[in-house]
Amino acid sequence: MSLTKSVSTGRSVRPRARSSRLRAYLRVDGWGLLILPLLVFLVVIFVVPLGMLIAKSFTDPTVGLDNYREIFAESLYLKILTNTFVIALSVTAVTLLLAYPYAYLMTIATPMWRTVLLLLVLVPFWTSVLVRSFALVLLLRDTGVLNTIAQDVGLISEPFPIMRSMKGVIFGMVQVALPFAVLPMYATMRNIDTRLTKAAQGLGDRPSGAFWRVFVPLSMPGVAAGLLLTFIQALGYYITPAMLGGPKNTMIGELIVQQVSTVLQFGFAAALAVLLLGTTFVLLAIAGRFMNLERMLMGRS
Amino acid sequence: MPKNPNLQEPRTGASIEVDRIRKVYGPATILNDVSLDIRAGEFLTLLGASGSGKSTLLNIVAGFIKSDGGDVRVDGHSITSVPAHKRGLGMVFQHYALFPHMSVYDNVAYGLRRHGFPKSEIPGMVAEALEMVEMGHLGKRRPAELSGGQQQRVALARAVVFRPRVLLMDEPLGALDKMLREQLQLEIRRLHKDMGITFVFVTHDQEEALTMSDRIALLERGDIVQLGTPEELYDAPSCRYAAEFIGISNIFAGKREGDLFTDPSNQAVHKVAGGAADGTVLMVRPERLRVAAGQTTPATHENALPAVVSDCVYLGSDRTVHVRTASGDELVARTEVPRADDGIRPGVAVTLTWNVEDGRVLPEEARR
Amino acid sequence: MTRILTRAGLILLAALIGAYILLPILIILPMSVSESAFLTFPPQGFTWQWFEELKLDPTWLEAATASLRVAALSAILSVVLGTLAALALVRGRFPFRGPVLMVLLAPLIVPYVIIGLAVYIAFLEIGLTETTLGFVLVHTCLGVPYVMINVCAGLVAVDRRLEMASMNLGAGPVSTFFRITLPAILPNMLAGALFAFITSWDEVVVAIFMSGPTLTTLPVKMWAGIRVQIDPTLAAISSLALLVIVGCFLIIGLGRLVQRLLARRSVSSDSTGV
Numbered sequence: 001m002s003l004t005k006s007v008s009t010g011r012s013v014r015p016r017a018r019s020s021r022l023r024a025y026l027r028v029d030g031w032g033l034l035i036l037p038l039l040v041f042l043v044v045i046f047v048v049p050l051g052m053l054i055a056k057s058f059t060d061p062t063v064g065l066d067n068y069r070e071i072f073a074e075s076l077y078l079k080i081l082t083n084t085f086v087i088a089l090s091v092t093a094v095t096l097l098l099a100y101p102y103a104y105l106m107t108i109a110t111p112m113w114r115t116v117l118l119l120l121v122l123v124p125f126w127t128s129v130l131v132r133s134f135a136l137v138l139l140l141r142d143t144g145v146l147n148t149i150a151q152d153v154g155l156i157s158e159p160f161p162i163m164r165s166m167k168g169v170i171f172g173m174v175q176v177a178l179p180f181a182v183l184p185m186y187a188t189m190r191n192i193d194t195r196l197t198k199a200a201q202g203l204g205d206r207p208s209g210a211f212w213r214v215f216v217p218l219s220m221p222g223v224a225a226g227l228l229l230t231f232i233q234a235l236g237y238y239i240t241p242a243m244l245g246g247p248k249n250t251m252i253g254e255l256i257v258q259q260v261s262t263v264l265q266f267g268f269a270a271a272l273a274v275l276l277l278g279t280t281f282v283l284l285a286i287a288g289r290f291m292n293l294e295r296m297l298m299g300r301s
Numbered sequence: 302m303p304k305n306p307n308l309q310e311p312r313t314g315a316s317i318e319v320d321r322i323r324k325v326y327g328p329a330t331i332l333n334d335v336s337l338d339i340r341a342g343e344f345l346t347l348l349g350a351s352g353s354g355k356s357t358l359l360n361i362v363a364g365f366i367k368s369d370g371g372d373v374r375v376d377g378h379s380i381t382s383v384p385a386h387k388r389g390l391g392m393v394f395q396h397y398a399l400f401p402h403m404s405v406y407d408n409v410a411y412g413l414r415r416h417g418f419p420k421s422e423i424p425g426m427v428a429e430a431l432e433m434v435e436m437g438h439l440g441k442r443r444p445a446e447l448s449g450g451q452q453q454r455v456a457l458a459r460a461v462v463f464r465p466r467v468l469l470m471d472e473p474l475g476a477l478d479k480m481l482r483e484q485l486q487l488e489i490r491r492l493h494k495d496m497g498i499t500f501v502f503v504t505h506d507q508e509e510a511l512t513m514s515d516r517i518a519l520l521e522r523g524d525i526v527q528l529g530t531p532e533e534l535y536d537a538p539s540c541r542y543a544a545e546f547i548g549i550s551n552i553f554a555g556k557r558e559g560d561l562f563t564d565p566s567n568q569a570v571h572k573v574a575g576g577a578a579d580g581t582v583l584m585v586r587p588e589r590l591r592v593a594a595g596q597t598t599p600a601t602h603e604n605a606l607p608a609v610v611s612d613c614v615y616l617g618s619d620r621t622v623h624v625r626t627a628s629g630d631e632l633v634a635r636t637e638v639p640r641a642d643d644g645i646r647p648g649v650a651v652t653l654t655w656n657v658e659d660g661r662v663l664p665e666e667a668r669r
Numbered sequence: 670m671t672r673i674l675t676r677a678g679l680i681l682l683a684a685l686i687g688a689y690i691l692l693p694i695l696i697i698l699p700m701s702v703s704e705s706a707f708l709t710f711p712p713q714g715f716t717w718q719w720f721e722e723l724k725l726d727p728t729w730l731e732a733a734t735a736s737l738r739v740a741a742l743s744a745i746l747s748v749v750l751g752t753l754a755a756l757a758l759v760r761g762r763f764p765f766r767g768p769v770l771m772v773l774l775a776p777l778i779v780p781y782v783i784i785g786l787a788v789y790i791a792f793l794e795i796g797l798t799e800t801t802l803g804f805v806l807v808h809t810c811l812g813v814p815y816v817m818i819n820v821c822a823g824l825v826a827v828d829r830r831l832e833m834a835s836m837n838l839g840a841g842p843v844s845t846f847f848r849i850t851l852p853a854i855l856p857n858m859l860a861g862a863l864f865a866f867i868t869s870w871d872e873v874v875v876a877i878f879m880s881g882p883t884l885t886t887l888p889v890k891m892w893a894g895i896r897v898q899i900d901p902t903l904a905a906i907s908s909l910a911l912l913v914i915v916g917c918f919l920i921i922g923l924g925r926l927v928q929r930l931l932a933r934r935s936v937s938s939d940s941t942g943v
Contacts, residue, residue, distance in 0.1 A: 030842075031761030035769060038754040038813060042772055046784070046810050049791035053783070056790060102686055105679045120687050127694060127914060128871030130888050131907040134895055135693030138700060138708055138904075145696055148711070175690060207672065236780020238874050243895065253782040257877065266790060273783045284778060365833055386836040386845075398830040402852045415839030459838070 050277075057274045060267025067271035077255070081275075084252045087166065087241065088234035091173045092181075095230050098174065099181035100223065106182070107189045121182045124175045133243040136172045137163065140244065164246030172240040180233055181226035188222025189215075228287040232280055252276055314342035314499030315376045315466035317362065323370035324357055324523075331357050333523040334371065341376075344493050344500040346510040349520035350546070355503045358520070359471055362501070364388050375467065389416075391465035395472040397456040399444040405431070406440040409459045416463055430462035431455075433492070450481045457492070467499045474509070486513055507547050511535065519543055526667045535586075540667040544584045551590065551632045553583040557662050566628045571604045576662030589659035590634035592622050594644035597652045604660060606653045608632065610645055624651060697911060701904040708901055719905040729890065729906065736887040739801060740869040743808035747865035748858050750809065751816025758817070759824040777814045784810070785878035792879070799881040807875055812865030819864070823857030824850075856928060863917050870913060 057067055071077045106117050124132060139145045142159035150156050162168045192215060200210035238253030245251070252272055259269035317339040324332040332354045339345050347355040360366040362373055364385030372381050380388055399408050409427045418426065431437045434454035444452055453473060460468060470489075474482045490513050493500050504510055510517050511531040519527045519534065519542075527539035538544040541552065553571070555564045562571045562583050571583060592610075599605035608624035611631070615621075615638065622634045622645060634653060645651060701719060703712030723729050754773060757763065776784065788807045789798060797803035827850060835845040873888035880889040887910065894903050 026764045028763045029761055032757050032763035034753040034761060035757035035763055038750040038773065039769060041750055042775075042810060042813075045788070045806050046776060047772060049787035050779075050783075052791050053787035098682070098686055101679055101682050105683050117683060120690060123690050123694070126867060126918070128873070128888065128907075128910055130871065130873050130891055130895075131697060131911055132693045134891070134903060134907055135697050137895070137899065138696060139693060143707070145692075175693075178686070178690070232778070233780075236782055238780075238782050239892075253780065253874075256782050256786060260786060260789070260878070269786060270790070273786050276780060277783050280778065280780065363833075363837060365836075384836075384841075385833075386839050386841050388837075389839070390837070392834070392837040394830045394834060396828075396830065398828065398834040400831060400835070400849060411835070411840075412838035415844070459834075463838075 053270050054274050056267055057270035060270065067268045068275075070268065071271060071275065080250050080252060080255050083249060084235060087169060087173070087249065087251060088231050090166070090170055091177055091234045092227055092231045094170055094174050095177045095181045096223070096227060099178055099185055099226060100219075102178075103182050103185035103189055103222075106186050118186075121179050125179045129176065129239050132175065133172060133240050136168075136175075136240075137243060140168050140171065163244055164249075166245070166249050168244040169241045169249050172244045173234060173237055176237070176240065177230045177234060180229045184225035184229065185219065185222040188225070189219050192218045225287065228283060232283050232287075235279060236276060313466065314497060316341040317467065317499065317501070318374040318377075319358070319362070319371070320374065321371040322358065322361060322368050322373065324354070324361065324366065325369050330523050332361075332368070335520075335523070335525055336371075337518055337525060337528065339499060339501060340516075342497055342499055343515040344490070344502065344513060346502045346504060346514040346517045347520060348504060348507060348510040348517050348546075350505055352522065353520040354523045355505075355520050356471055359469055359501065359503050363390060363392055363469055386415075389463075389465055391460035391463075391468040393453075393456050393460045393468070393470045393473045395475045397444070397449075397452040397473075397476075399452055399455055399459070401444050403443075404440065405436065405442050405444070405447070405455050408444070408455060409440075409462050412459060412463045418463065426462055427458075430458040433461075433495075434458045434488075449477050450485065453477065453485060457489070461492075461496065465498065467501065468496075470500065470502045472503050472505070474504075482509075489513065511547070519546060521546075524667075537661065538584065538663060540664050541582045541584075543667065544582070544661075544663055549587050549633055551585045551587065553585075553630075554581060555583065556581060557583075562660075562662060566630060567606060567626050568628070569606060571660060572657045573660055573662050574657050577664045580662035580664050582663040582665060584661045584663055585655050585659055587621070587633045587635040589655050590632070590636075591654045592624070592634050592636060592645055592651050593654070594649055594651055596650075597654065599654055602657055603654045604657060606632075608651055608653055610647050610649050610651055612647055613645060622651075624653065694911065697904055697907045701901065701908040703901070703904075706901060708899060708904065719901040720909075722902050723905055723909075726902075729887075732885050732887045732890040733909075735801070735884055736870055739804040739808060739886060740866045742801070742805045743812055743869040744862045744866040746805060746809045747812040747816045748862045751813045751861060751865075752820050752854070752858055754813070755817050755820035755824055759821055773817065774814055776810045781811075781872075781874035785875035788875065789878035798879055799883040801884065804876070804879055804884070804886070807879065808869040808872060809865075811872060811875070812868045815864035815868060816858070816861030819857045819861035820854055823854040827853045856924065859924065860921055863921055867914055867917055871910060 058064065060067075071081070102117070102121065106114050109117060137144070140162040141147070142161060142163070144163075146162070147156075147159045150160065151158070162171065196218070197207075197210045197214050200214045201207060205213065236253055237251065238257060241249060241251045242254045242257075245254075252275075256269045256272050256276075259265045259272070317337075319335060319337040319339070321334045321336050322332050323334050324330070335354070335358060347358060349355040357366060361368045364380070364383065368381070372379050374380065375388075375390075399405075400411065403411070406427055409430055410423050413423045413426060427440070428437060431440060434457050436451060436454050436458060439447065439451065439455075444455070447455065456473070473489075474485055477485065486509060489500075489502075502510075502513065511534075514531060516528065516530055517534050518525050521542050527534055527543045529537075534543060534547050538547060538550075544550045544552065553562070553564045554566065555562055557563075557573060557578070557580050560572060560574065562573045563569075564571060564583070573583065596607065597605065606626060608626045610622060611625050612623040613620060614623070618638060620636050620638050622636065624632050624634065626632065632653065639645075699712045700708055702715050702717065704714030704716045704718075705712065758770075763769070784807070788803075792798045792803050792807075797806070831849050831853070832845050835849045836842070840848060871888055872886075873892055876886045876889045877892065880886060887906070891903060891906055891910075894900060
């Protein structure tokens with residue numbers, strides 16, 4: 001295969017130019033064909049079932065919008081939807097508060113410590129969500145590690161309930177969310193020219209002022225990316241909220257599973273799933289306007 | 302590199318005909334219907350600045366880039382439609398391109414294996430090639446364990462082991478330091494004499510080109526501006542660009558009328574002979590300029606120009622005198638170091654003289 | 670002064686976050702050898718009995734083998750499909766790049782609950798639930814993006830001139846790929862394979878949908894156990910699951926270390942030597 005393709009000499013008349021440009025766009029070369037196996041695979045195993053899911057939401061048990069109507073009719077389901085948003089928002093807020101200083105520390109740390117910090121924040125990403133949630137139960141329950149230590153030390157006289165409440169859920173979910181927030185923030189912060197804050201100080205600003213007026217605004221794109229990714233992820237969590245939350249903190253993921261496993265209402269579950277999917281895609285479309293996802297993930301645009 | 306008596310009878314080189322090759326990238330023309338005849342067995346250098354198209358031309362001959370027009374023929378046979386891996390031309394790359402996961406031996410044997418040489422002959426041929434570049438004892442090493450110079454030799458061995466009739470070299474010495482580069486220049490030249498095949502060498506370094514080549518093709522932005530021996534390019538450049546690219550030159554701009562050349566910026570008229578009849582550039586090489594303190598009237602066979610010395614640089618046996626004329630033109634003269642002090646120092650007024658025939662009139666642009 | 674305070678404050682915060690992240694993992698291990706049957710803290714005594722109990726229950730071994738089988742097969746399939754796709758993305762030309770890329774990366778974005786439900790509904794129709802094949806197919810979807818990201822990064826770094834040299838020496842494009850390009854991206858492929866393996870090994874959400882009496886993976890069995898009763902055997906199995914993951918990362922880490930050591934053996938200066 002030649003490593004470069006020749007460009008057709010543009011001596012064409014108007015109408016032929018348009019068709020040749022179309023042909024150039026549709027050009028596939030030998031290497032390009034290699035995309036087909038995975039593409040076909042994903043379409044069959046992933047896209048088609050998603051399509052079936054969407055279809056089912058409109059056809060099971062009856063054709064129409066019944067499932068969707070039911071979601072918005074029942075106050076219970078609405079409560080779960082609002083719960084999901086509120087919890088996801090809270091998780092995002094807490095994560096932001098923790099991730100920003102963590103990412104900032106990464107930028108000023110020595111290379112060795114930076115690697116340590118990076119590996120540390122990626123740990124939840126790669127350890128089983130189940131093992132971690134189980135460990136969190138051991139940590140947070142009334143007879144768990146934290147409560148035992150607090151009582152022994154004399155901080156509290158009786159167990160402080162953390163599990164089965166929003167606090168417990170947030171405690172568990174922030175762990176998983178941290179890497180998604182820290183990484184984009186760090187990536188943006190790393191590219192901020194340190195001379196800019198120095199310039200601000202040279203012009204008379206205090207270090208803290210320079211930080212807030214120069215560094216923070218410049219880090220916003222990374223913050224926005226991190227927040228968006230965290231929120232999108234948090235909406236769809238199932239294991240952690242199911243394990244650590246009480247009946248009042250049910251999120252949409254748990255509702256979907258429950259509808260399928262206990263009540264066998266596939267169509268309704270599908271409608272819930274479509275709602276979640278739709279929200280995810282809308283948020284992603286918004287994010288896509290501000291970030292180049294391909295470059296972020298694969299190192300090239 | 303000693304000539305190896307066991308080398309097979311020297312194969313003759315192949316001739317290469319570049320016939321109106323054209324290459325376009327979007328709005329830019331990289332090669333503008335370039336034509337060139339490379340003679341069998343010669344050492345030809347493609348010389349030019351970056352963007353001149355020299356590497357593109359070499360890659361088109363090698364088969365890695367498809368041209369947009371024109372033909373390339375080797376010994377009369379067209380190779381334009383032959384894929385790169387079937388062309389059988391030896392090639393050496395800048396940064397060597399040695400396969401990092403193979404030993405030196407396997408690197409050199411690679412081409413032999415792909416071309417189907419009998420297994421029994423391969424060890425012998427590899428050994429010969431490595432001996433030729435004085436790397437015979439390093440067959441088991443990996444490229445990462447070798448120095449830059451060693452890697453370049455292995456790359457050479459790999460390229461010539463299967464006895465191609467042409468060796469293409471794309472700025473192979475660019476990544477080496479000066480001393481090593483000069484050493485390898487001589488060795489490549491000797492390799493060429495020993496093997497007798499056609500070498501096509503690409504470089505941007507005009508000194509390198511002058512040292513090594515039988516002929517030089519000077520390219521400027523997609524056109525061959527001059528094709529000739531190093532002496533021709535130095536003494537008789539085809540145009541201003543060639544004069545300025547090769548060596549150092551003193552340039553006067555003006556108009557020629559018959560035997561006279563008017564130099565408006567220096568308000569002088571110089572006597573000229575030969576060269577371009579309608580040329581607008583007068584060139585004199587630094588070593589042809591004589592410098593004398595004070596004012597002197599020129600003889601009939603000389604031209605003269607007053608100037609003031611701005612700097613004197615001593616380089617062992619040579620002295621370079623930088624002068625500035627009244628109009629602000631900066632010129633360079635190269636003389637021997639005088640036995641006695643001849644009074645030439647920065648700030649001194651001097652007269653430059655040169656023989657009429659040492660001044661060459663050139664056109665602004667080469668005739669295509 | 671404020672600088673030192675802020676610096677100290679930041680370090681303290683990072684340390685707290687570090688403890689927060691590591692704590693769960695750190696308490697699993699001691700709990701799994703504690704004698705207490707109710708997993709009280711602090712752990713009392715030292716015993717292997719919970720691990721013994723695991724050995725006695727054949728269903729744990731079954732689940733573990735099932736997980737291993739699925740993870741290994743998914744990793745292999747992910748590497749094959751993912752590498753081909755990476756080649757197409759980095760070296761190839763094809764239309765509709767944007768939409769194609771969206772499809773390829775979608776498994777990373779779509780919540781696993783939705784993927785699980787969708788695949789369950791579809792596979793139910795054709796009887797692929799509770800089968801190794803079904804598991805492998807869906808877990809491959811989840812693991813492939815990690816392979817692609819790794820291999821793309823590797824491909825972008827390959828020196829094209831090596832391939833040019835190979836072709837110049839007579840190897841055709843396919844031969845060049847197998848002899849020159851593939852060895853160069855092998856480390857990336859292996860890293861991707863390991864990530865795909867880990868993704869499948871502890872994947873629980875989609876597995877919950879796909880599991881049943883005929884075939885259950887380890888995480889699902891653990892999940893069911895946790896829902897029913899908190900049990901020290903669960904701590905034991907968690908430790909084992911963790912060890913497998915840690916093992917995978919040690920392999921990746923060692924691999925990178927070995928690579929770096931090999932590269933450092935190169936002689937430094939260009940001006941020395943012949």
